[in-house]
Amino acid sequence: MQNAVDTNDFVELVRQAGLRPTRQRLSLARQLFMNGDRHVTAERLHSESLDQGISVSLATVYNTLHQFTNAGLLRELVVDAGRSYFDTNVSAHHHLYFEETGELRDVPGDNVAIENLPMLPHGMKVSRIDVIIRVKNGSAESS
Amino acid sequence: MQNAVDTNDFVELVRQAGLRPTRQRLSLARQLFMNGDRHVTAERLHSESLDQGISVSLATVYNTLHQFTNAGLLRELVVDAGRSYFDTNVSAHHHLYFEETGELRDVPGDNVAIENLPMLPHGMKVSRIDVIIRVKNGSAESS
DNA sequence: AGAAAAATTAGAATCATTCTAATAAACAAA
DNA sequence: TTTGTTTATTAGAATGATTCTAATTTTTCT
Numbered sequence: 001m002q003n004a005v006d007t008n009d010f011v012e013l014v015r016q017a018g019l020r021p022t023r024q025r026l027s028l029a030r031q032l033f034m035n036g037d038r039h040v041t042a043e044r045l046h047s048e049s050l051d052q053g054i055s056v057s058l059a060t061v062y063n064t065l066h067q068f069t070n071a072g073l074l075r076e077l078v079v080d081a082g083r084s085y086f087d088t089n090v091s092a093h094h095h096l097y098f099e100e101t102g103e104l105r106d107v108p109g110d111n112v113a114i115e116n117l118p119m120l121p122h123g124m125k126v127s128r129i130d131v132i133i134r135v136k137n138g139s140a141e142s143s
Numbered sequence: 144m145q146n147a148v149d150t151n152d153f154v155e156l157v158r159q160a161g162l163r164p165t166r167q168r169l170s171l172a173r174q175l176f177m178n179g180d181r182h183v184t185a186e187r188l189h190s191e192s193l194d195q196g197i198s199v200s201l202a203t204v205y206n207t208l209h210q211f212t213n214a215g216l217l218r219e220l221v222v223d224a225g226r227s228y229f230d231t232n233v234s235a236h237h238h239l240y241f242e243e244t245g246e247l248r249d250v251p252g253d254n255v256a257i258e259n260l261p262m263l264p265h266g267m268k269v270s271r272i273d274v275i276i277r278v279k280n281g282s283a284e285s286s
Numbered sequence: 287a288g289a290a291a292a293a294t295t296a297g298a299a300t301c302a303t304t305c306t307a308a309t310a311a312a313c314a315a316a
Numbered sequence: 317t318t319t320g321t322t323t324a325t326t327a328g329a330a331t332g333a334t335t336c337t338a339a340t341t342t343t344t345c346t
Contacts, residue, residue, distance in 0.1 A: 020343060022293065043333080057295050062334065081219075081227045082303080082333065096261065099270060113256040117276070118239065125281040127242060131274050133260070138268045163312060165324060186302080200326050205303065225302065225334080 017071035027054045028064050032074070037089045039077075039104040045086075079104065079132055094131035107133065160214035170197045171207050175217070180232045182220075182247040188229075222247060222275055237274035250276065 010029040011021040019025060031048060032038060040048075046061045065086050068074045075087045079097050085104055087095075092109035112131050120126070153172040154164040162168060174191060175181060183191075189204045208229050211217045218230045222240050228247055235252035255274050263269070 060294055078221050078224045081221045084224045107261050111259045111261055113258050115256050116254045118250050118254055120278055123280055124278045126276060127279045128277045133269060134271045135263055135267045136270045137266055163323065203325055
């Protein structure tokens with residue numbers, strides 16, 4: 001999905017998510033998926049849109065992010081209290097979080113092994129495993 | 144009321160955290176640490192306190208939770224947007240999160256192996272690694 | 287086109303959390 | 317103990333992210 005990224009691609013994407021391809025959803029999809037992996041907050045996506053002259057309300061940004069998330073196009077992640085990031089990479093992977101700057105970076109899923117998973121209560125299944133490696137400035141290592 | 148031994152224990156605990164042993168902090172410490180491991184929200188701790196006839200403001204609950212966290216007596220964890228849990232278990236371990244009920248349960252730290260940690264940018268150190276295994280009702284397993 | 291369904295919107299409402307600035311309690315010294 | 321200084325507590329206001337509401341506009345279907 002690198003070149004030949006035109007409106008039609010996004011029309012299809014949005015349709016396959018079971019949503020009507022409105023101007024707002026197409027613009028947001030383009031911003032989210034056109035330039036590779038991203039980790040965005042709703043506020044940032046909204047102001048980015050306005051900067052690009054795309055008129056869309058914050059409520060619609062939230063609605064769309066949740067709809068895309070439900071459709072499996074995005075993954076929501078909460079890294080600290082008070083704000084959600086939406087990750088355009090929905091494959092198995094984890095995250096490096098820079099505590100000072102708030103920057104979030106992907107870590108390939110095979111860098112982390114989950115072993116001896118505890119027994120789950122009957123009838124329960126794993127829906128997802130989130131791993132967040134928090135890093136900050138400093139010389140030594142602590143756990 | 145509480146017996147002298149218990150109270151003294153908490154006076155020491157609070158003092159060693161560099162804080163004055165006030166009535167509020169001692170009550171909260173008792174609630175947090177008297178009955179084994181807990182995962183509490185500020186709101187819950189507050190209403191629990193009021194139920195027990197301990198008068199304390201919500202602001203003080205928040206202040207105290209953060210002070211205890213900074214002193215290493217608690218660990219703050221964010222499992223979904225909008226609320227923080229405070230964990231009285233500060234040893235290396237991870238979490239099982241029941242998405243439907245919001246229940247949080249500890250997983251021994253040695254059940255999860257982090258291998259091939261990605262290279263960190265120069266001067267950065269790992270401050271903490273959070274692993275949250277999200278489970279829900281259902282038959283099959285997904286990753 | 288016209289009707290029905292779905293989407294967008296501004297602004298109000300909500301919820302957890304933090305801030306403010308005034309009052310009260312704890313501590314150290316004499 | 318009393319006094320002065322520092323630190324805590326508090327009610328209530330403020331904040332910030334998110335959700336809701338109810339009205340308007342778009343999209344889709346026939």
